[in-house]
Amino acid sequence: MKMSQSDPASKCPVLHGANTQIEPQQLVWWPKTLNLDILHQHDTKTNPFQSDFSYPEAFADLDFEAVKSDLIALMTTSQNWWPADWGHYGGLMIRMAWHSAGTYRIADGRGGASRGNQRFAPLNSWPDNGNLDKARRLLWPIKKKYGDSLSWADLIILAGNMAYESMGLKTFGFAGGREDIWHPEKDIYWGAEKEWLAESDSEGSRYSGERDLENPLAAVMMGLIYVNPEGVDGKPDPIKTAHDVRVTFARMAMNDEETVALTAGGHTVGKAHGNNSMEHVGPEPEAAEVEDQGLGWLNKTTRSVGRDTLTSGIEGAWTTHPTQWDNGYFHLLLNYDWWTTKSPAGAWQWEPVNIKEEDKPVDVEDPSIRCNPIMTDADMAMKFDPEYRKIAERFYNDPAYFSEVFARAWFKLTHRDLGPKSRYLGPDVPSEDLIWQDPVPAHPTHITDSQIATLKTAIYQRDIPTADLIATAWDSARTFRGSDRRGGANGARIRLAPQLNWQGNEPERLARVLAALEAIKAEQGIDISIADLIVLAGSAAIEKAAKAAGFEVQVPFSAGRGDATDAMTDAESFDVLEPLHDGYRNWLKADYTVTAEELMLERTQLLGLSAVEMTVLVGGMRVLDTNYNHAQHGVFTNNVGVLSNDFFVHLTSMEYSWEPKGNNLYHLVERETGAVKWTATRVDLVFGSNSILRSYAEHYAQDTNKAKFVEDFIAAWVKVMNADRFDLK
CATH class of the missing domain: 1.10.520.10 (Peroxidase; domain 1)
Structure with a gap:
């Protein structure tokens, strides 16, 4: 059982299908229309900063040690409106940071912590992010104090770091440099399901074959960060869950050792919350009432804090001392037998058999009460999967090694999407170069x-x-x-x-x-x-x-x-x-379920180009004969190799008509003679068929804009060549 959502059966939590899908009403009217909005989703009009604002410069002026001290103090300063478990917010802050970073997936590099996207829908209202709105609200006084010198994105991760430090872990380091966005990211495909937490046999399932997870997805269900803690489709089975864990963490760039370390290290502290009935939980933040002021999952019927807090539905702590960094997770996991039971909220969980009283954690509010620890199905996978078990036993027998591996894996988890080390800011940046940072040696910049x-x-x-x-x-x-x-x-x-x-x-x-x-x-x-x-x-x-x-x-x-x-x-x-398609070079490696022009939009968005830049680049690349294997599709010119606007001139000319001639192949035919003049693909023709792209094509086809075409092509070209030159930005 997970955090409830408002009317989940009738609402699609995100746009399903290709990343380029249009809005629902337009979809009914013109289902083939290409939506270009993802190329302009972070328009400067949404950003409150002036154009000369530099976050690296602002961060450099930050009193970083003071921020860390304030965060350490926050961890044990319980606030009555949302009291801390055992008087320590560490577990909550770590979960917030983890879930901010944990959306990252390697297939397309999307998700992750580097933009503060957790503040916006759909992430702020995902079932798996239940009550993380409270964690961010607890951080607000610190964000308010340091203002624009400390982004939400950096603060969220730093709070997780300091939570671990306050509980005894020596972290590997921290780098700032995450700049906030001011509008939800619409380019991320989270899955095609039409409801939250849909099982694998539901409509729009992300699974096919023998539980093959759709790329680029990493999570097993819509609205989860990783795997279902109760088991595959909510049915406990640690071996099946181990398969899901391995696939999910691999798609986050983690190997088996890092996976065990992160699972254990994340559950060494804090607890899960399910000591009440889920029917009392109110709507998520995006569906809440205006008087709730952006807070969701409010229980306005019964007591909803402390031991009665409701989040995942699972209830209990994983370790004996949930506010201390220690090796207690492996002690309990490996030394006790465990059986399945259900939480007060009705969620499947595992509890130990015949546990010693001294191994039980105390109640979050009353230390005279001891409670059973719990494990999720993912935790039990660390015990029952043979490879995970070997690693768990090694960590159990070598606590120092476990701490080191976890600290490095945590740093990787929270920094993987930040980019190369040259973007790292602050005094706590580790000196070691790590292979996953894709290091590049410095080279002299001076050349005459x-x-x-x-x-x-x-x-x-x-x-x-x-x-x-x-x-x-x-x-x-x-x-x-x-x-x-x-x-x-x-x-x-x-x-x-x-x-x-x-x-x-x-x-x-x-x-x-x-x-x-x-x-x-x-x-x-x-x-x-x-x-x-x-x-x-x-x-x-x-x-x-x-x-x-x-x-x-x-x-x-x-x-x-x-x-x-x-x-x-x-x-x-x-x-x-590896590119499997490139509209700029008019190449598709194979047939795909989405159109060639949609694939081009995805590549364009990843390159950081606008629709105008995409248009001028395609037009120039065609006449320059840069198609894959020198294919002639879209080379609408008699002067191949000359940087002219001929592509747009002939595309927009009414001297020709277009005829489909097979899969992704079209002929440009002279109306007067019927002779085939040129050939083209969908990527070529979309610049004449789409009303927005045609307006750009007509702009560059004008007789008066030949020089502007060359100028704009060069500007867009240089932008691509320098896309990874963060030293120039």
Whole structure:
């Protein structure tokens, strides 16, 4: 049993289907309309800061030690309106931080703690986030005190850190740098279910086959962070639950050892709440009354705090001393037999058989009362799954090792989506470079204009096809995703496994270009990284193409990228960045359930581009002949390789008609002669069919906007090349 929701059967908690699905009323009217809103979801109009506000600068002025002291004091300063269990808020603050970070998934890098998204729907009203609104409200005096120098996103994670510190754990460190958003993120696909906590055989289930979880999802049910604590579909079975745990944590970039450490470390402190009837719990925050002032799950019928608090429906603490960091979790888990029972709220849980009185935790309000500890089905998976059991026993026998592994795993959990270490702020940033941070060595940023000119001349003299140089630079940079700030051109990992073998990178063409660039670097003797040289070569090719169109331009270039090594690269973790489609290069690896144009929107959003930038880039890339394997779909020009606005001119011309000729294939036919002039894909045609995109296409097709097209293409190109250059922002 979980936290109740208002009318769950009749409401879809999030938009279901592709990330690009339109609003319900429009869906009824025009079901094929492409929604571009995800490209503009964080418009500056929603942000109260002035354009010159710099969060890193504001954070630098923060009295960080004072903040930590205030948080330590908060942990044991119980407030009557929401009293602390055992007089300590540590468990609640850790759960808040955990659930903020725990939405992260590696497949698309979305979710996580780095934007403070937990403050908004749907996350603020997820069943699994029950009563975390109280934790954030308890933190409000500290947020109010330090203001804009401390984001909610940073404060939430720091509160979890200080909760552990106050209970005796030496944490691995903390980095600030999470900047708040001011509007819910609409680009995250949370699942297709039409109700909260829907079982795996329900409509829109995220499971297929033999319990195969849909990508990119990590949680097992709509509204949960991880797995169902009562068991698969609410039925206790630790072995089945172990499968769910392993899949879910792997999709959060955690191995078995980290999984056991996090499960045990999270349940070493605090308790679950289910000592009452769930029927008394009111609606979640988004459905609450105005007088509730953003608070949800209020019990206005009976006593709702202290020992009678209702959250998950499970009732009890996991350890004997729930406000202390110790090894008690493994002591109870491994030394007692456990059986299934139900909480007062009716939720399945496990309790020990014949437990010693001294091993029982005391009541949260009355220390003279002792209560049975509990375990969830996920906890029992640590006991019954053979591999998890081995790790649990090692942790039990070596408490120091357990503390170290947990501290590192907690740091990884709470910082994974923050991006590279160069973005980390504050005095508690660990000095150690961690492989999951995708480290890139520093490289000198100084390179003279004459050296750049020399390199460009050498590139031209090599007579490498401009399309190949542009495609290589694009492929190097397009891996960037703003969701978790991974990928990008910095590091030149396109020359390392696994990227050099990705189908979408055309390995044979890539090898030729890289060999040529390596030779140029060696011949010229200029201290430039291959990462920089790849980008510079693409820029030089664009300048050449613009000159052919009659425009003398210089593509802005900023040196400073480094070259990563194999030792700095966790090849397996980069598998999730492999492109399986790229509308900019008019390529689909296979057929997908969503349209090619929807896939392009997803890539565009991850790159941080607007609809206008997407439009101008596609138009330029087509005439530059950068399609995958030089396919001619969408190359609407007689002057291939010239940076012209021909794509838009011919797309918007009424001299032609379009005819479907198969799966994702169309012919452009001359109306007068009936002859086939060009071919195209859905990605090409959407810029003429979608009313918004057509307005941009017409803008660039105008005779008076040839120069503006070149200017805007270069600006958008540079934005992609520098997407991961946080040192420039």
